[in-house]
Amino acid sequence: MVLDIIKKQIENYKLLITSSTYGELYKWVALKTFHDNWDINADDFKTVYDKSFNSKDSNNLWANPHWFPKAVMLRFIDYKKEVVRQMFQDLFNEPEEIDKRIERFVYHCDILLKEIYDFDKSMKNHFHDGQRMVTVYLAFRYPDKYAIYKYTEFKTFMELVKAKSIPSTGEYDRFFKVVRTLNNILKSDDELVKLHQSILTDECYKENTLMLAQDFIFTTARRFMVN
Secondary structure, three states, X not given: OOHHHHHHHXXXXXXXXXXXOOOOOHHHHHHHHHHHHOOOOOOOHHHHHHHHOOOOOOOOOOOEOOXXXXXXXXXXXXXXXXXXXXXXXXXXXXXXXHHHHHHHHHHHHHHHHHHHHOOOOOOOOOXXXXXXXHHHHHHHHOOOOOOOOOHHHHHHHHHHOOOOOOOOOOOHHHHHHHHHHHHHXXXXXXXXXXXXXXXXXXXXXXXXXXXXXXXXXXXXXXXXXXX
């Protein structure tokens, strides 16, 4: 990655987050909501899951008209609550390799979907195989280690900053490493840190997180994808 290009985009990002058109703070609000509600051991795991992934501002992270992984996961919990609980316990088991954890989580989603489809033909997709939702789970549970993965935006960003090799889909470990590197660069810019802290409300998550780096990648890429 070319540092001069990154620094130029950081200046553009400063202008964006202080403008009236910036609309990404809902991600920090959603992150705080998760940490206020998540309890993997709760008896009423369905309610905990539902409240943990909930936002009064936007449900964009887990639902749109053609993509609704949260609704499917709630159905999975209704069907086999303890199996789903174990899926999350395994996904959040840090000593294990991240790629393997993601692979197993999606595999179990495939199994549950197949079982339900046998008696409910309307269940045709679990919406977790693109890994975006699985990385939402990881980024919310361990916000200082993981970030929300969206391949198109990641690829566009890496092209923009002239990375030596352009990532293929599914290179999660590389994505997380890039985000951590960018986070260090962003956090070294005192002006940016102060600007960002000034726009966070009391409803926002304010602890250590890679969300700033993820937002920088996402908004920068989206600007160039539009243009």
